Amino acid sequence: MSLVDGLYGAIHIRPKQDRMGLWSQIVSDYKDVEAMEKAARDPEYLVVSDWSQYTSDEYWKISTDSGMLVFCLDSILVNGKGELYCPGQKFLQSELAPGLVDDAFPPGTKVSDKGCFPAQLDQIQGGPWNVTKRPDLIPPRVQEGCVPSKHENASITVDPKKNNGWVSMHVVAAATIAQIAFSIDDHEFWLYEVDGNYVNPKKFVSMVMSAGETFSIMVKLDKTPGKYTMRIPNSGVSQVLGGYAEMIYAGHEQDQRSEKPYLSFGGNPISPDVEKNSYFPWQLESDHMEPWPPNKPRPGNADEEHLLAVGRVGAPYNYTMNTKYLYPIDFQNNDPLLFYPNATVGTENDNLVIRTKNGSWVDLILQVSTLPGDTSAFEHFMHKHGSKTWRIGFGTGVWNYTSVEEAIKERPKDFNLETPGLRDTWLTAFSVTGEAYWNVFRYHVDNPGPWLFHCHIELHLMGGMGIVIMDGADAWPENIPKEYQLD
Numbered sequence: 001m002s003l004v005d006g007l008y009g010a011i012h013i014r015p016k017q018d019r020m021g022l023w024s025q026i027v028s029d030y031k032d033v034e035a036m037e038k039a040a041r042d043p044e045y046l047v048v049s050d051w052s053q054y055t056s057d058e059y060w061k062i063s064t065d066s067g068m069l070v071f072c073l074d075s076i077l078v079n080g081k082g083e084l085y086c087p088g089q090k091f092l093q094s095e096l097a098p099g100l101v102d103d104a105f106p107p108g109t110k111v112s113d114k115g116c117f118p119a120q121l122d123q124i125q126g127g128p129w130n131v132t133k134r135p136d137l138i139p140p141r142v143q144e145g146c147v148p149s150k151h152e153n154a155s156i157t158v159d160p161k162k163n164n165g166w167v168s169m170h171v172v173a174a175a176t177i178a179q180i181a182f183s184i185d186d187h188e189f190w191l192y193e194v195d196g197n198y199v200n201p202k203k204f205v206s207m208v209m210s211a212g213e214t215f216s217i218m219v220k221l222d223k224t225p226g227k228y229t230m231r232i233p234n235s236g237v238s239q240v241l242g243g244y245a246e247m248i249y250a251g252h253e254q255d256q257r258s259e260k261p262y263l264s265f266g267g268n269p270i271s272p273d274v275e276k277n278s279y280f281p282w283q284l285e286s287d288h289m290e291p292w293p294p295n296k297p298r299p300g301n302a303d304e305e306h307l308l309a310v311g312r313v314g315a316p317y318n319y320t321m322n323t324k325y326l327y328p329i330d331f332q333n334n335d336p337l338l339f340y341p342n343a344t345v346g347t348e349n350d351n352l353v354i355r356t357k358n359g360s361w362v363d364l365i366l367q368v369s370t371l372p373g374d375t376s377a378f379e380h381f382m383h384k385h386g387s388k389t390w391r392i393g394f395g396t397g398v399w400n401y402t403s404v405e406e407a408i409k410e411r412p413k414d415f416n417l418e419t420p421g422l423r424d425t426w427l428t429a430f431s432v433t434g435e436a437y438w439n440v441f442r443y444h445v446d447n448p449g450p451w452l453f454h455c456h457i458e459l460h461l462m463g464g465m466g467i468v469i470m471d472g473a474d475a476w477p478e479n480i481p482k483e484y485q486l487d
């Protein structure tokens with residue numbers, strides 16, 4: 001759980017690819033196409049993180065001591081800058097995502113003066129394991145007791161005279177828990193890259209990113225020159241928590257900040273029109289963002305498939321990728337799988353290892369909300385290292401098919417093999433009422449190595465939500481060159 005301690009940064013890999021075909025989906029004028037290419041080569045960076053006054057070790061201990069999963073943060077930071085806001089309990093209550101309390105929590109549920117939900121709620125801790133219940137072991141100011149702290153927010157200076165007024169921004173969601181909403185007052189944008197892959201650009205006024213994702217956007221600087229507020233709050237499902245930065249047209253540093261929001265303090269769209277023009281990753285049926293250039297998976301059946309029942313198990317803070325097995329953060333530290341690929345064979349630890357054949361097509365089927373007691377499952381941000389996956393299927397209910405091909409035949413509407421998105425990180429459904437859901441992720445094994453597949457909510461990973469996928473294990477070198485061998 002190192003992100004909350006500040007262990008993150010951005011790496012920009014400049015592409016060799018000719019992107020003219022990408023920009024010409026946004027504009028027709030060749031000058032604009034060229035200007036966008038220039039803007040994309042000289043982007044602005046926004047690394048968005050969430051911050052707690054407690055360190056990661058302290059934070060994790062709060063959950064294990066109190067027996068309750070605690071997820072209450074202090075600030076959203078942009079490029080390491082931010083403030084701690086205390087706008088008052090009444091205001092925070094009014095900023096709750098509409099319907100959230102009605103759907104997910106008992107009537108009358110109140111957030112704290114930090115915008116956090118009461119830790120004691122069974123709906124938050126799940127069951128039947130919510131037995132320790134020691135809220136007295138939660139230190140002061142974790143859940144409530146807001147103390148404001150004034151600082152400065154990140155500011156991005158942009159020049160409308162450059163690149164025909166186009167500016168590109170890379171937004172990195174380097175958060176521990178938060179799911180970040182993003183908007184710039186009065187400026188719409190084109191979302192053109194997701195997780196390092198180009199997508200057919202789409203125009204939005206706000207977007208939501210989950211921890212572990214990177215998005216790139218193209219913005220036209222065609223408004224009255226001035227200082228525009230960027231609203232980058234938590235999207236509100238886990239906490240009402242505001243976050244801000246500003247975009248300044250060069251020479252207007254002294255202007256007043258704009259007050260023309262698309263998003264409220266707590267991340268809610270301010271009108272139905274804004275909602276309609278926003279990108280929400282939890283709209284799982286429609287969230288594809290097609291790859292550009294077109295890139296689709298092999299049709300029909302994959303060569304191998306792995307069914308993983310994921311979710312909470314045994315304690316409010318324990319999560320599994322495989323039915324009941326918990327991934328310890330020091331898994332195989334003494335016998336790393338890279339050097340000892342068979343070290344877990346025949347042991348309990350092998351339940352935390354999947355082996356795939358080099359060159360094969362693999363389906364990972366993730367089932368949520370079927371584990372005993374895990375009936376109202378929170379979203380998970382599923383992140384695979386080593387290769388991206390296409391989400392080819394999403395449906396409700398319990399996965400009960402002998403193969404993916406059979407499921408495709410029986411419920412063709414739940415599958416998309418023509419235009420699925422291709423990403424590092426995918427959301428699983430938020431099962432508010434206990435309904436079960438499944439996802440099917442397909443990928444081609446072309447990058448042999450021991451890769452982690454895990455939930456990017458760091459508290460869930462700390463609680464065991466990881467598994468090793470040994471991709472192309474049959475193609476790993478038998479003889480490790482001497483200089484790379486362990487002593």
Ligand SMILES: [Cu+2]
Pocket residue numbers: 319379380381455456457460461465
């Ligand atoms: Cu998770």
